[in-house]
Amino acid sequence: MGHESDSNSAGNVIRAERISKVFLHEGTEIWPFREVTLNIRRGELLAIMGPSGSGKSTLLHTLGGIEPPTSGGIWIEDHCVSSMSEKERTLLRRRRVGFIFQSFNLIPTLNVLDNVSLPLTLDGISAKESADRAAEALAKTGMSHRLTHLPTQLSGGEQQRVAIARALVIHPAVVLADEPTGNLDSRRGRDITSLLRQLAHDNRQTVVVVTHDFRVASQSDRVIVLLDGHVTYDGKPGSDEELMATMRQESEA
Amino acid sequence: MIPRAYFWNTLRLRPIRTCLSLISVAGAVAAVMAVLQSTIATRMQMNDLHSTLDSPVNMEIIATDTGPFAQDDIAAVMKSDEYVAVPIFRVFTKVVAGSRASRCLTVGMNSDDYGRVHDVQIVSGRTATEFGEVCLAASVAEHLRVGPGDEVEIGAKGLPWLLKKKVVGVYQVPVTEQVNDSATVLTTLDDAARLGKSRGKVNAVLIRLTGDRSEWREQSVRESVQAQLPKSLMVTQSAAASDLSRPTEAMIGVGLNVAAILSVIASVFIVFNSSQMSVTERQGQLAVMRIIGATDDQIRSMLYREALLIGLAGTVLGILPGIAGSAFLEQGMRDVLGFRKMQSVALQPLSVIVGIAFGPLVTMISIWFPAKTACVTPPMQVLKGGSVGKPILTRRLTLTLGVAFFIIASVFFALTWLKIAPWVTSIVAIACLEIASVLLLPELIAPMAVLYFRIAGWFAPIEAGLGHRQLIDKFQRTIVTVAVLFVVSATSICVGITTFSVTQNIESWVERTVDADFILFATRPSADMSDATSLPLELKDEIRQLPGITMVDEVSFCFASVNERSAMLAVQEFDLHRTIPIDLIQGDMSTLQDRLQEGEVLLGSVLANLLQVGLDDTVTIQVGESVDTAKVAGIVREYTAGGLMMQMDSRPAKERFPIPDPQVYGINSRPEDAASVAESLKTIAGQHGLVYQSLADLKNMIRSMVEAITSRLFLILVLALVIAAFAIVNSLTMNVIEQTRYLGLLRVVGLLQSQAFRLFLCQAVFLGAMGIIPGVLIGTVMSYLTTNSFGGITDHGVTFVAAPELLAGYVVCGVVLSLLAAVLPATRAARLRPLEAIHEE
Incomplete structure (x- = not known):
C-alpha cells in the first residue's frame, strides 16, 4: 500500500514537506496553510494551536489523509499519502490512523461495542475478534460498563471516551484529535487529555491534537502555532502565559 | 463490510423513516400493479369481445331477394375442404311463456352444426335435435322464467296462431352474452323453416373458412362459391362487427397507455424522493464511516442492500393493496365499458411479475443517485454541515434537458397533428411534456x-x-x-x-x-346487431291511438357497406322532428332536413375519417344486394357502433334499400299526458314482450x-x-x-x-x-x-x-x-x- 519513502529513518511517524492546501470559494482562492513542513515522532503528543480560521483542522485532516494536499508531500510511516488514490488513503486511515472529533461523531444507531468495532468490521475482521478487541479498547478508556448502550444514552465525556476507543481499536500509528475537549466541561476535558497523554507515552502512539485549550497544549510534548496558514511557532509548550504571549506576539507581528 | 447491526438498527431505530420508505415503495408497487392489471384485464376483455364479434363466419350465401331458397340450389357448394358450410333459417318470432313474452330471432340449424360456426355453450339441458324442441339464449330464458323441460309458445309474422315448443336447453355465447343481452332461440332447421312458412327451405348458408383465413383467400373462395351458385343467390361478406368497436377501443387504448406510463413516472418519483431522503438524512453517519475507513464500495454496497430489503419488503406490503386496487380499477373499467356481466380477469402473471420486480428494481436504481452523492462529497464538508456536494443534475443541465424535452414534445405533437406520425406518438409527446415540465x-x-x-x-x-x-x-x-x-x-x-x-x-x-320521451324496443340488439329484433308494425298505430301522443318515430338498424367499408345504417323519420336529433359537426342545420329528404346521408365522424370523405362528397352504399350512391349532407358525432355510423331518412332509405322493420320506437307525448302515456306504454311493453325505457x-x-x-x-x-x-x-x-x-x-x-x-x-x-x-x-x-x-x-x-x-x-x-x-x-x-x-x- 502506498509509496515507500527512503528518508524516514529518524523515527518520524508523520512527515510533511512543503504542503499547501487551497480551496476555491466563489472564484476566490483560500489558502488554509502554505508550504508547511513538519515531522512528528513516534510516541509524541503534538498540539496544534492557532486562532479560529487559521487552518489547524484542515492541516490535521490533510495529515490524516482525509483530504489530499494541493501540493507537497505527506508520509505516514512509510506511505506517501499525497500520491495515494482515494481508496488507498481510505484503507490507510482504516488501518493506521485513528480520528477523534470534538462532536464525537458516533453512529447513533450502533451501540457502544458496535461503534468501536466498526473500523475492524469494515476491514473484514471476524465479529468475535472485533468484539474482543473493541472490548479491550473500551476497557482502556474506562467504558467497559457501557458496552450495550446507545450513544444517546451516554454523557458527552463518555461519548468521547467511546470515540477514543474507536480510534485506538485498530492500534493506529497515529491518532489525530480535532478539539477533543471542546464539548466537555473542564474536569472531563482534563480526563480526556490525560488519556491521550497516557496513550502517547505508554503505547508509543503518536497523537496530534488540534486545540484552543492552553491546558491541553501545556500537557503536550510539543506545540506548533499556526497563523495565516504558516507555522509560526514550533517548540516546547512552556506555561500557558508563555504560549499566550507567543501567540499574541505572532499575531501582532 | 458494514456491520449487520448497523443495517438492522438503521431500520429499527428510525421507525418513521422506515415506515415512510416502505409506504412509498408499497404505494408505488400497488399503483403500478393496479394500473397494469386493469390495463391488461381491459385489453383481454376487449380482445375476447373482438374474437366473438369477429364472427368465425367469413361469408354468407343469401338470396338476392333475401327470401328463402331451396337446399338443392346450394348442393354444389355445400361440401368443400376449404370451408365449412352450415345452412340456417332465420326468422323473427315472439316467444310467450305464461304472461311473459319476448321478441326474439329464431335460428334453425341442424344440431350437428352447433359450434361449427359459432361458439355456443350449453348452460343447461341440451341442443334442440327433434322437431318441436328449442334451446333458448340465457337472457331469454331468464326473462321468460323458463328452463329445460318447460313449454313455450312461438309465433311468427304471418302465422295465425302460436306453436307450442319444448325447451330442452339454455345456451350462451361467451362474452357477447356478458356484454349485451342476446335474444336468440335455436331450434331445428325444419322448425324454423315452418315458422317462416317455408318448409324444406333455408334463407342463409354460413361459410367458415378452414385453415388460412387471410383476406386474399377469403376473396378467392368467395369468387369460387359465387361461380357455382345460381343467379338468384349471392355471396355476401359477413359483417365484421368488431370493426365497429375498434375506434372506441383505440380511444380506450390511448387512455390506458397514458394512465400506465404516467403512473409509472409518478411511482418512480415517489420512490426516488424517499430514497433521496433516507440517504441525505444519514450523510453525517456515512461521512464518519468514510473517515474511519469505509470505502466507497462498502458504502454503496450497504445502501444497495438496504434498498433491496426496503424494496422487497415494500413490494410484499404493496401486493395486496395492488390486487385490491386492480380489482377496483378493473371493476371501474367494466362499468365504464359496459362489460358488467363479464367475469373479472384473474391476476395476470405479467402484472404480478412487473409489480414484484418494480419495487426492488426502482428502489435500487433510485438509490444510485444519492449513494453516488454520498460517496463523492468530501466527508469533512458533510460533517461541517456544508453543502452535500455538487448535484449531479445542475440547474443548467436540468434547464437544458427541460427545454430539449419540451422541443421533442412539441415536434412529436406537430407530427401527430399533421398526421405524419401515428397517433401513438402523441402519447410519447405527453410523457415528454410531463418530464420537460x-x-x-x-x-x-x-x-x-x-x-x-x-x-x-x-x-x-x-x-x-x-x-x-x-x-x-x-x-x-x-x-x-x-x-x-x-x-x-x-x-x-x-x-x-x-x-x-x-x-x-x-x-x-x-x-x-x-x-324521444319514451323508447320501446324488442330486445337490446346483440353485439353484432344482426340479431336486433324487429317490432310489430301494427304496434305503431296502437301507440298513436294513445291520448297525448305527439310523435312515434321508428328507427331501423342494419348493416351496410359504405365505399366497401362495414358500417351501421340507422334509418329514422327525421321529418317528424322539429329539431333533428343529431350532434352535427359539419354541415348546415338549416338545409339539413331538406337534404335528408332528398336521400342524402349523415356520416359519423369516425366513418368519414376512415373513408376520407367530407361534406358534399358522394359515397357508394350497399345494403343487401342494393347499391346506390348518396351525397354527404353532414358529419355527426356518434358513439354508436364506435362511430362507424351512417344515418338516412326513412322514406328515401326504404325506396332505395331493403331496410328491415323498425327495431326501436321513439315516442313523444304532451307534457301533461306524460304520466298516463308512460303507464300505457308499460302495459303495451308487457303485453308484447318489449323493453320500455323513458328518457328520464x-x-x-x-x-x-x-x-x-x-x-x-x-x-x-x-x-x-x-x-x-x-x-x-x-x-x-x-x-x-x-x-x-x-x-x-x-x-x-x-x-x-x-x-x-x-x-x-x-x-x-x-x-x-x-x-x-x-x-x-x-x-x-x-x-x-x-x-x-x-x-x-x-x-x-x-x-x-x-x-x-x-x-x-x-x-x-x-x-x-x-x-x-x-x-x-x-x-x-x-x-x-x-x-x-x-x-x-
Missing part, C-alpha cells in the same frame, strides 16, 4: 418562493422568513419534494380530466341525440354512470395525493432533523413553540401549492392534448371539459393534505427541548 420546475420555484413568503410575511413575518431561508438553503430537496407532488398531480389530473371529458361527452351526446330513465342511468365514474375517479386522485403527501412528510422531517440545532438556538432566543409549528406549516403550504397548482395546470394541458389525440382515431376527438369543480376540489384537498403532512414534523420541531437541541448533532 418537471425539469423546468426549478426555474419557477425560486421566484414563486419570494412571492409566497412575502405574502406569508404579512401574517407571520418571522416564520415566513425562516421558512423561506430553509427551503432555499435546501433547494435540491425542495425541488425533489415539489417534483413528486407535481408529477402525481399532473398525472392524476390528466387521467382524471380525460376520463371526465369522455363521460361528459357521452352525456351531452345523449342529450343532443335522444329527443336513460338520462338517470347515464347520469348515475357518470357520477359513479366521477366519484371513483376523485377517490383515486385523492389516494394518489395521500401517497404524494408523504413526500412532504419526508422533506419537512428532514428539515427538522437537519436544523435541530438551529431550531434549538432559535427556541433559546425566543422562538415560541407555536411559531416553530407555524414555520413548518408555512413551508408545507408552499411545497404543496408549488407542486399541486402547476401540476394541476400542466395536467389539464396534458389532458387537453390527450383528448385531442383521440381525434387521430375518431376524427372529432373528444371535446375537452375542464371540470373546474374537480380541479378546485383537488387543489383544496391537496393543500389540506399538505398541511396534515406537516403536522408530524412540525410537532417534532415544536417539542424540541432547546438545550438538548443545541447539543444535538
Whole structure:
C-alpha cells in the first residue's frame, strides 16, 4: 500500500514537506496553510494551536489523509499519502490512523461495542475478534460498563471516551484529535487529555491534537502555532502565559 | 463490510423513516400493479369481445331477394375442404311463456352444426335435435322464467296462431352474452323453416373458412362459391362487427397507455424522493464511516442492500393493496365499458411479475443517485454541515434537458397533428411534456418562493422568513419534494380530466341525440346487431291511438357497406322532428332536413375519417344486394357502433334499400299526458314482450354512470395525493432533523413553540401549492392534448371539459393534505427541548 519513502529513518511517524492546501470559494482562492513542513515522532503528543480560521483542522485532516494536499508531500510511516488514490488513503486511515472529533461523531444507531468495532468490521475482521478487541479498547478508556448502550444514552465525556476507543481499536500509528475537549466541561476535558497523554507515552502512539485549550497544549510534548496558514511557532509548550504571549506576539507581528 | 447491526438498527431505530420508505415503495408497487392489471384485464376483455364479434363466419350465401331458397340450389357448394358450410333459417318470432313474452330471432340449424360456426355453450339441458324442441339464449330464458323441460309458445309474422315448443336447453355465447343481452332461440332447421312458412327451405348458408383465413383467400373462395351458385343467390361478406368497436377501443387504448406510463413516472418519483431522503438524512453517519475507513464500495454496497430489503419488503406490503386496487380499477373499467356481466380477469402473471420486480428494481436504481452523492462529497464538508456536494443534475443541465424535452414534445405533437406520425406518438409527446415540465420546475420555484413568503410575511413575518431561508438553503430537496407532488398531480389530473371529458361527452351526446320521451324496443340488439329484433308494425298505430301522443318515430338498424367499408345504417323519420336529433359537426342545420329528404346521408365522424370523405362528397352504399350512391349532407358525432355510423331518412332509405322493420320506437307525448302515456306504454311493453325505457330513465342511468365514474375517479386522485403527501412528510422531517440545532438556538432566543409549528406549516403550504397548482395546470394541458389525440382515431376527438369543480376540489384537498403532512414534523420541531437541541448533532 502506498509509496515507500527512503528518508524516514529518524523515527518520524508523520512527515510533511512543503504542503499547501487551497480551496476555491466563489472564484476566490483560500489558502488554509502554505508550504508547511513538519515531522512528528513516534510516541509524541503534538498540539496544534492557532486562532479560529487559521487552518489547524484542515492541516490535521490533510495529515490524516482525509483530504489530499494541493501540493507537497505527506508520509505516514512509510506511505506517501499525497500520491495515494482515494481508496488507498481510505484503507490507510482504516488501518493506521485513528480520528477523534470534538462532536464525537458516533453512529447513533450502533451501540457502544458496535461503534468501536466498526473500523475492524469494515476491514473484514471476524465479529468475535472485533468484539474482543473493541472490548479491550473500551476497557482502556474506562467504558467497559457501557458496552450495550446507545450513544444517546451516554454523557458527552463518555461519548468521547467511546470515540477514543474507536480510534485506538485498530492500534493506529497515529491518532489525530480535532478539539477533543471542546464539548466537555473542564474536569472531563482534563480526563480526556490525560488519556491521550497516557496513550502517547505508554503505547508509543503518536497523537496530534488540534486545540484552543492552553491546558491541553501545556500537557503536550510539543506545540506548533499556526497563523495565516504558516507555522509560526514550533517548540516546547512552556506555561500557558508563555504560549499566550507567543501567540499574541505572532499575531501582532 | 458494514456491520449487520448497523443495517438492522438503521431500520429499527428510525421507525418513521422506515415506515415512510416502505409506504412509498408499497404505494408505488400497488399503483403500478393496479394500473397494469386493469390495463391488461381491459385489453383481454376487449380482445375476447373482438374474437366473438369477429364472427368465425367469413361469408354468407343469401338470396338476392333475401327470401328463402331451396337446399338443392346450394348442393354444389355445400361440401368443400376449404370451408365449412352450415345452412340456417332465420326468422323473427315472439316467444310467450305464461304472461311473459319476448321478441326474439329464431335460428334453425341442424344440431350437428352447433359450434361449427359459432361458439355456443350449453348452460343447461341440451341442443334442440327433434322437431318441436328449442334451446333458448340465457337472457331469454331468464326473462321468460323458463328452463329445460318447460313449454313455450312461438309465433311468427304471418302465422295465425302460436306453436307450442319444448325447451330442452339454455345456451350462451361467451362474452357477447356478458356484454349485451342476446335474444336468440335455436331450434331445428325444419322448425324454423315452418315458422317462416317455408318448409324444406333455408334463407342463409354460413361459410367458415378452414385453415388460412387471410383476406386474399377469403376473396378467392368467395369468387369460387359465387361461380357455382345460381343467379338468384349471392355471396355476401359477413359483417365484421368488431370493426365497429375498434375506434372506441383505440380511444380506450390511448387512455390506458397514458394512465400506465404516467403512473409509472409518478411511482418512480415517489420512490426516488424517499430514497433521496433516507440517504441525505444519514450523510453525517456515512461521512464518519468514510473517515474511519469505509470505502466507497462498502458504502454503496450497504445502501444497495438496504434498498433491496426496503424494496422487497415494500413490494410484499404493496401486493395486496395492488390486487385490491386492480380489482377496483378493473371493476371501474367494466362499468365504464359496459362489460358488467363479464367475469373479472384473474391476476395476470405479467402484472404480478412487473409489480414484484418494480419495487426492488426502482428502489435500487433510485438509490444510485444519492449513494453516488454520498460517496463523492468530501466527508469533512458533510460533517461541517456544508453543502452535500455538487448535484449531479445542475440547474443548467436540468434547464437544458427541460427545454430539449419540451422541443421533442412539441415536434412529436406537430407530427401527430399533421398526421405524419401515428397517433401513438402523441402519447410519447405527453410523457415528454410531463418530464420537460418537471425539469423546468426549478426555474419557477425560486421566484414563486419570494412571492409566497412575502405574502406569508404579512401574517407571520418571522416564520415566513425562516421558512423561506430553509427551503432555499435546501433547494435540491425542495425541488425533489415539489417534483413528486407535481408529477402525481399532473398525472392524476390528466387521467382524471380525460376520463371526465369522455363521460361528459357521452352525456351531452345523449342529450343532443335522444329527443324521444319514451323508447320501446324488442330486445337490446346483440353485439353484432344482426340479431336486433324487429317490432310489430301494427304496434305503431296502437301507440298513436294513445291520448297525448305527439310523435312515434321508428328507427331501423342494419348493416351496410359504405365505399366497401362495414358500417351501421340507422334509418329514422327525421321529418317528424322539429329539431333533428343529431350532434352535427359539419354541415348546415338549416338545409339539413331538406337534404335528408332528398336521400342524402349523415356520416359519423369516425366513418368519414376512415373513408376520407367530407361534406358534399358522394359515397357508394350497399345494403343487401342494393347499391346506390348518396351525397354527404353532414358529419355527426356518434358513439354508436364506435362511430362507424351512417344515418338516412326513412322514406328515401326504404325506396332505395331493403331496410328491415323498425327495431326501436321513439315516442313523444304532451307534457301533461306524460304520466298516463308512460303507464300505457308499460302495459303495451308487457303485453308484447318489449323493453320500455323513458328518457328520464336513460338520462338517470347515464347520469348515475357518470357520477359513479366521477366519484371513483376523485377517490383515486385523492389516494394518489395521500401517497404524494408523504413526500412532504419526508422533506419537512428532514428539515427538522437537519436544523435541530438551529431550531434549538432559535427556541433559546425566543422562538415560541407555536411559531416553530407555524414555520413548518408555512413551508408545507408552499411545497404543496408549488407542486399541486402547476401540476394541476400542466395536467389539464396534458389532458387537453390527450383528448385531442383521440381525434387521430375518431376524427372529432373528444371535446375537452375542464371540470373546474374537480380541479378546485383537488387543489383544496391537496393543500389540506399538505398541511396534515406537516403536522408530524412540525410537532417534532415544536417539542424540541432547546438545550438538548443545541447539543444535538
